[in-house]
Amino acid sequence: MKKLYQSSANLDKRAISKFLLSEEILMENAANALASLISRITHKKSVITIVCGSGDNGGDGYALARKIRGDYLVRVYEAKEPKSTLCKLQAQRAQVCGVEWTKKILPCDVVVDCLFGSGFSGELGSEFITLLGQMNSCARVKIACDIPSGLDISNGFDTRVKEAFRADYTLCMGALKIGLFSDNAKDFVGEVIVGDLGISSQDYEVQSPFFLLEESDLVLPQRREKSCHKGDFGYVAFICGEKLGASVLAAKSALRMGAGKVSLIKDFGKDLDGGAAGAKDFSDSTQRESSQSKSSDFALIATNPEIMLEQCLPKGANVLVVGMGLGLSSIDKSLKTALKSALADSSLDFVVLDADMCYAEFVAELLSDEVVQGKIVLTPHPKEFASLAKICSILEDSSQTNDGQASQEIDLVLQNRFSLALKFSQTYPKATLLLKGANSIIAQNGKLYINPLGSQALAKGGSGDVLCGVIAAYLAQSVAKATPKKSPLDCTINASLAHALASHREKNPYALTPLLLIEHLGNL
Numbered sequence: 223m224k225k226l227y228q229s230s231a232n233l234d235k236r237a238i239s240k241f242l243l244s245e246e247i248l249m250e251n252a253a254n255a256l257a258s259l260i261s262r263i264t265h266k267k268s269v270i271t272i273v274c275g276s277g278d279n280g281g282d283g284y285a286l287a288r289k290i291r292g293d294y295l296v297r298v299y300e301a302k303e304p305k306s307t308l309c310k311l312q313a314q315r316a317q318v319c320g321v322e323w324t325k326k327i328l329p330c331d332v333v334v335d336c337l338f339g340s341g342f343s344g345e346l347g348s349e350f351i352t353l354l355g356q357m358n359s360c361a362r363v364k365i366a367c368d369i370p371s372g373l374d375i376s377n378g379f380d381t382r383v384k385e386a387f388r389a390d391y392t393l394c395m396g397a398l399k400i401g402l403f404s405d406n407a408k409d410f411v412g413e414v415i416v417g418d419l420g421i422s423s424q425d426y427e428v429q430s431p432f433f434l435l436e437e438s439d440l441v442l443p444q445r446r447e448k449s450c451h452k453g454d455f456g457y458v459a460f461i462c463g464e465k466l467g468a469s470v471l472a473a474k475s476a477l478r479m480g481a482g483k484v485s486l487i488k489d490f491g492k493d494l495d496g497g498a499a500g501a502k503d504f505s506d507s508t509q510r511e512s513s514q515s516k517s518s519d520f521a522l523i524a525t526n527p528e529i530m531l532e533q534c535l536p537k538g539a540n541v542l543v544v545g546m547g548l549g550l551s552s553i554d555k556s557l558k559t560a561l562k563s564a565l566a567d568s569s570l571d572f573v574v575l576d577a578d579m580c581y582a583e584f585v586a587e588l589l590s591d592e593v594v595q596g597k598i599v600l601t602p603h604p605k606e607f608a609s610l611a612k613i614c615s616i617l618e619d620s621s622q623t624n625d626g627q628a629s630q631e632i633d634l635v636l637q638n639r640f641s642l643a644l645k646f647s648q649t650y651p652k653a654t655l656l657l658k659g660a661n662s663i664i665a666q667n668g669k670l671y672i673n674p675l676g677s678q679a680l681a682k683g684g685s686g687d688v689l690c691g692v693i694a695a696y697l698a699q700s701v702a703k704a705t706p707k708k709s710p711l712d713c714t715i716n717a718s719l720a721h722a723l724a725s726h727r728e729k730n731p732y733a734l735t736p737l738l739l740i741e742h743l744g745n746l
Contacts, residue, residue, distance in 0.1 A: 283336025456698025
């Protein structure tokens, strides 16, 4: 994994003061990094258009033009008159070297965006919206210097964007910026590469609580011992709800990812319903419902013989998963009581709370218990997280409950995913949160881990159920007899990576189904 930073400005200052570099040396090396990238992606004598702004990002562009002139047909488009000292100097140097200036954005092989960089904030004027539209359509390859122009990462975290340069490559100078990996930025940054500024990453970078996950970080479940049995690899129980298929998908994925046993629990906690417990109803309607239920159970077992069916938490289960397909009507006092009882069981190591459980008011009560908190993994999507954040006072609650208010809350989550996930992890440091999105966020104890490997193929009902099953499988095996020990954080990170990478196994993104996704998990 790689470190991420809210801004590289302080890293630049540190490099200048501690390692006796200068802003000009850093700029020259930024231009060298751009030149190196261009040499990799296009042939000599290609037409290169460099769009320069008035600040140091523009200075990088002028320096680049000077360095590659002769090897390529270079044109500079001066979008704004140079203002910063280094930008003025680099523009003068480019002019002295005979670099060609152009008044129009003309068709070319490569366009390099050196317009705003990380200094942009607010909204673009109409003239720049027009300019970016021209830049986006003029070349076969588009490169952004540091930050695609139009992306606002001024708050150091969550990216704001309306119109922006759509890069094929973003050359991030010195170190990776976390704002480039927000969901809002994903369609604009292309492949993100770190540019060498003439100093090793070991010297340039400092400690950071933010990390970018890579494919090489994935550790698949292992079965090294040959003398073993199913009980050595954990036991996952899934609570069924209104949509039984969701639990079946999760159970299938848990088995596929290495769990030794899985069970589905029907009517979890219903035997704890006060005075009604033990009372039998012999009415015709009840008998018909019972008969239909048994028929449904038989069909489930017949089509999924590897999955066991239970009426309560089975003995030996070390992971309990609840929420997918549950239905809001199932969230009641009996569920709360049963969950608290299960969490008090010393044999139950972890609970995964998904989907509808994010609307349960008592989740905040569970999280307030530090011992229980360390057992919990939560997997909401943005709408569910908006509810969870309100329940846990991460988001301000509102007495309004209309659709407009709910939409605003979801938008607030979408615009502030990093900062809200971080706040949640600081409030409940022992819990593990996976906030789903184009780039999923795993948060724990004030640290964020971003998975950029997910694909649009996962935008299909049931994908999240499969993810829950994969997480549960990792958790079950993390404390099992025959497998290496892992933390809930490690399990969630590995599950997220496995889930994302499995989605890439499908040739056509539109064709991926949850069952195919489960199949691909075994081929990683």
